[in-house]
Amino acid sequence: xxxxxxxxxxxxxxxxxxxxxxxxxxxxxxxxxxxxxxxxxxxxxxxxxxxxxxxxxxxxxxxxxxxxxxxxxxxxxxxxxxxxxxxxxxxxxxxxxxxxxxxxxxxxxxxxxxxxxxxxxxxxxxxxxxxxxxxxxxxxxxxxxxxxxxxxxxxxxxxxxxxxxxxxxxxxxxxxxxxxxxxxxxxxxxxxxxxxxxxxxxxxxxxxxxxxxxxxxxxxxxxxxxxxxxxxxxxxxxxxxxxxxxxxxxxxxxxxxxxxxxxxxxxxxxxxxxxxxxxxxxxxxxxxxxxxxxxxxxxxxxxxxxxxxxxxxxxxxxxxxxxxxxxxxxxxxxxxxxxxxxxxxxxxxxxxxxxxxxxxxxxxxxxxxxxxxxxxxxxxxxxxxxxxxxxxxxxxxxxxxxxxxxxxxxxxxxxxxxxxxxxxxxxxxxxxxxxxxxxxxxxxxxxxxxxxxxxxxxxxxxxxxxxxxxxxxxxxxxxxxxxxx
Numbered sequence: 003x004x005x006x007x008x009x010x011x012x013x014x015x016x017x018x019x020x021x022x023x024x025x026x027x028x029x030x031x032x033x034x035x036x037x038x039x040x041x042x043x044x045x046x047x048x049x050x051x052x053x054x055x056x057x058x059x060x061x062x063x064x065x066x067x068x069x070x071x072x073x074x075x076x077x078x079x080x081x082x083x084x085x086x087x088x089x090x091x092x093x094x095x096x097x098x099x100x101x102x103x104x105x106x107x108x109x110x111x112x113x114x115x116x117x118x119x120x121x122x123x124x125x126x127x128x129x130x131x132x133x134x135x136x137x138x139x140x141x142x143x144x145x146x147x148x149x150x151x152x153x154x155x156x157x158x159x160x161x162x163x164x165x166x167x168x169x170x171x172x173x174x175x176x177x178x179x180x181x182x183x184x185x186x187x188x189x190x191x192x193x194x195x196x197x198x199x200x201x202x203x204x205x206x207x208x209x210x211x212x213x214x215x216x217x218x219x220x221x222x223x224x225x226x227x228x229x230x231x232x233x234x235x236x237x238x239x240x241x242x243x244x245x246x247x248x249x250x251x252x253x254x255x256x257x258x259x260x261x262x263x264x265x266x267x268x269x270x271x272x273x274x275x276x277x278x279x280x281x282x283x284x285x286x287x288x289x290x291x292x293x294x295x296x297x298x299x300x301x302x303x304x305x306x307x308x309x310x311x312x313x314x315x316x317x318x319x320x321x322x323x324x325x326x327x328x329x330x331x332x333x334x335x336x337x338x339x340x341x342x343x344x345x346x347x348x349x350x351x352x353x354x355x356x357x358x359x360x361x362x363x364x365x366x367x368x369x370x371x372x373x374x375x376x377x378x379x380x381x382x383x384x385x386x387x388x389x390x391x392x393x394x395x396x397x398x399x400x401x402x403x404x405x406x407x408x409x410x411x412x413x414x415x416x417x418x419x420x421x422x423x424x425x426x427x428x429x430x431x432x433x434x435x436x437x438x439x440x441x442x443x444x445x446x447x448x449x450x451x452x453x454x455x456x457x458x459x460x461x462x463x464x465x466x467x468x469x470x471x472x473x474x475x476x477x478x479x480x481x482x483x484x485x486x487x
Contacts, residue, residue, distance in 0.1 A: 011269045014144040018151050019261050025155050026258050027319065029162055030251075033175065034320045039247030041172040045123075046250045047243060048116050049179060050235040052103070052123045059099035059127055062220025063088055064136040066213070069353065071140025072272035073279040082198035085137065087210050091217070096131045103127060122176040126184050133187030134194055140272050141197065150186040158182050216358065223348075223362035230372035230395050234388035237376050242384060249385035251320045252312075252331035256338070259304055263342040266296040267350050275354045286354070291414055293350045298421050301342035302428040303460050307453065308335035310435045314449040326385070333389035340396035347403040351410055360406040368399035420470070427463035431456045 034042060067088055074080045103124055107113045113120045138147050158181050165174035234253070239246045270289045277286040308315070312331040316324055348361035372395035379387025404411070411417075435452045443451065464472060 008269065008273065011142055011144045012266060014148045015265055015269050018148055019265055021152060021155055022261065023258060025159060026254070029159065030254070030319050031321065032163070033166065034247075034251060034324060036166055036168065037172060037175060038169050039244045039323065041169045042175075042250075043239070043243035043245075043247035044116060045119055045172050045176050045179070046235060047239040047246050048113065048119045049123055049176075050232040050239070051113065052120065052126060053232050054229070055099055055103045055124075056127045056130055057225055059092075059096045059131055060224075061091070061095060062217045062222075062224050063092060065220050065224065065349075065353070065358075066217050067136040068140045068272060069275045071137055072142075072275040075141045075276070078197075078199055079202050082200065083203055083208065085134075085194070085198050086200075086203060087208050087213060090208070090210055091213065092131050096128065100124070100127050118173055119176050122173060122180060125180050129180070129184030129187045133184065133190045135187070135190065137194065137197070138190065139268070142269075142272055144269075146193065150189055154181065154185040158185070216356075219362055220358050223358065223365045226362070226365040226369040230369040230392070233369075233372060233376060234380075234392060237380050238384055238388055241381065245384040248324060248326045249330055249388055251324050252316065252327045252334060255315065255319065255331070256308070256334050259308070259338060260341055263297060263301045263304065263338050264345050267293045267345060271349055271354070274350065278354050287414065290350055294346050294414065294416070295421065297342040297346050298424045301338040302424045303431055303457070304338045305335050306428050306432045306435070307456065308332075308338070310432060310439070311449055311452055314445050314452075317445055318449065330385050330389045333386065333393060336393060337396060340393070340400050344396065344400045344403055347400070347407050351407055351414075352403075355410075360403065363406070364399045364402040367402060368395040371395045371398050423464060423467045423469050426467065427460050427469075430463045431460040434459045 037045075067084075070084055071081065074084055107117050107120045107124065135147075158178055161181070162175075162178050165171060165178065235246050235250060238249055270293050274286050274289050277283075277289065309332050312335065313325075313328045316327045316331060320327060344364070348358075348364070352358065352360050372391050375391030375394050376388055379390060381387075383390075404416075435456045438452050438455060439448060441448075461472070
């Protein structure tokens with residue numbers, strides 16, 4: 003199967019990331035101001051619960067499927083057999099999970115009070131499972147993914163301003179969430195027939211059982227991650243719906259920014275898996291090193307920006323009524339670094355080597371730590387306590403992954419002086435931003451000057467330190483020859 007160059011895949015992924023960021027930037031101020039903390043909190047609270055059911059229904063298939071599709075994409079018959087086997091598992095689990103969800107919506111004590119919102123958001127459980135997003139990522143068909151992404155975002159953007167007019171339009175907001183997250187999945191399902199064949203598939207030869215062990219290993223990691231990422235909203239919501247709105251606003255912005263941190267890694271994961279399948283270890287190590295450098299290169303300055311400019315960001319994107327979110331963003335500002343490194347260790351280094359169990363160990367431990375911190379801190383500190391619990395969980399997960407990966411980190415010189423340059427450049431950039439804030443400009447002017455001025459100083463510092471990755475990254479992206487990439 004012919005695949006696109008890394009250059010094109012990266013550009014298309016960057017385009018989606020940029021459009022997605024613009025979508026959030028343009029719609030978040032409108033949504034937060036029109037709906038307000040109370041209505042916004044209702045939808046986000048229910049959505050966090052529905053998300054649990056959705057993740058149970060997909061098991062570990064998205065991550066497992068992506069890796070296996072990347073390995074088998076050059077053999078259409080084996081690829082088709084894989085898709086059929088995984089589809090049977092998806093159908094059975096989706097049916098069971100959705101039935102349980104409907105029962106909780108109409109008979110549970112929590113969702114019965116918000117059943118209209120819950121019923122709308124429950125559609126995500128079905129549509130996400132028939133979307134086969136992992137298949138298209140595995141074959142690296144970034145062009146199709148991008149076209150579909152732009153189409154759905156355009157429709158969602160228009161409908162958002164048409165539907166949401168006041169605080170009582172929270173059901174419309176729930177519908178928009180479903181459209182954004184699942185709107186293109188029917189198209190994915192229909193388009194799948196172009197890539198697989200059923201002619202040579204013998205149903206008696208299907209091997210469904212062999213997929214269950216790795217799927218469930220990955221499943222536990224996926225669920226643990228989702229539990230402690232959504233547990234905050236659920237536990238806060240049991241005490242204060244308004245606090246959920248205060249917490250989710252900076253949390254959403256952080257999650258949005260994380261797409262930039264993991265952008266190159268998500269492109270290289272299927273490529274690394276394919277290289278290992280072909281036993282091309284030199285090229286696999288090349289991609290792994292590029293990915294790690296990129297994560298340090300982008301996550302460190304982003305964390306500095308978030309911490310020093312939290313008040314500007316919250317005021318501009320959410321308004322003065324969300325000012326309590328500033329301290330939450332400052333606490334969460336280290337998350338891009340922690341998750342960036344954990345993502346690299348788990349999905350770029352260990353996962354292609356079939357060592358997903360190590361990633362599972364770390365995420366389960368993180369979920370336990372997160373619950374303990376939340377249990378003791380949320381009742382007293384609400385959203386601030388949840389933010390501290392999240393940081394502690396991610397820090398412990400990263401530390402455990404470093405410990406479990408130490409054998410493989412030696413091969414890529416993880417703690418090299420070359421990568422320390424990103425820390426030094428980020429410190430210099432931070433000092434410049436502090437000086438800019440002392441000038442006492444208007445909030446927007448201060449934010450823009452800090453971003454562009456601080457960014458310039460960051461790149462200048464790396465240039466003066468003769469940081470080679472800037473040049474290497476540019477050469478890497480410019481390569482057009484599939485034989486070399």
